[in-house]
Amino acid sequence: MVKIERAQERHIPDIIEIWKEFMDFHKERDSFFTRSKEGHVKFEEYLKEVMTSERAQVLVALEEKKMIAYLLASIAEHPPVFERSTYGSINDLAVKREHRRQEIGSRLLTQVQEWFSQHGVKRIEVRVATENEVAVSFWRKHGFKEYLKRMYREL
Template sequence: MKRNLPSISVSVKLHIVIKSPLDSLYRSDYNYDMITIREAREDELLKAGELWSDFMRFNGRFDNSFAIKEKAKDIFSKEMLEKFPANDYRLAVADDGGKLVGFCFSYISRKPKYFKIQRFGFIGDLYVTPTHRRQGVGKDLVKDAMNFFAKHRVSQIELLVAVKNDTAIKFWESYGFNQLLTWMYKRI
């Protein structure tokens, strides 16, 4: 859903997120006064857990390997609380007037010592509620993650996508991500 909004100057656009390689992808037709991308507060971790549970149910449409326990949102929230706040983890949220409508969980990880690339950024989860999709919210959450990774000076970012989620694959490819591996499984 496009919104007809007045023009926004570049200086206003940049007040939300530190300049990043994605600035050229910035949407000028999006109302940034309504949705703010920011780090989650400790008191919002349970709500972030609810969004994460919605995300896993969404992924469950592609494969039942994403099935979650009844109290999964509480477990997720507890894990986030254990990491909160941490310099090498970031849980960004999309706040629409006090209502969380999306999140992105990013962190710095390490590869085994025999690889040239040691430290890398990892986007663990990105989710936007169905009512807020295709409005630039996901893009801004990605920009936030990119800024987090730039601050930590990583040279590579990795993530996982459900192989049957063509929409998500196209989304990530639009940001220059390439397929690296195919993660396979077998039930026994």
């Protein structure tokens, strides 16, 4: 049985391992996602910071006490020129390869949506790698739609 709970400091090593898999999966689609040598160290520092923030939520999915997924989200702000500048940002949703397509991501999303609602958030945004068709499909299935296209050019 899969249990969803708020991440604790003891979960950090397992979150980092899933993050590495998540980044490597994306690197296969776009070299932009290549991890730096110290990427995992910087990510650990970032995790410790957000795990203590009242404006962030890190959730983990555990199966028989083994971590199989995590979700990292925060309450963010667009510039104050917009009527509704506050929004929920889903930074990462990563499920171990062998546990995908088992509704674990959906359960994590449901729980973070409840947390956002409790904090008065009315809009949730997520950035999705264009080449990750599985993720694009997942987010569309859950009612997310495009409103911007982020573009780049190498110099």
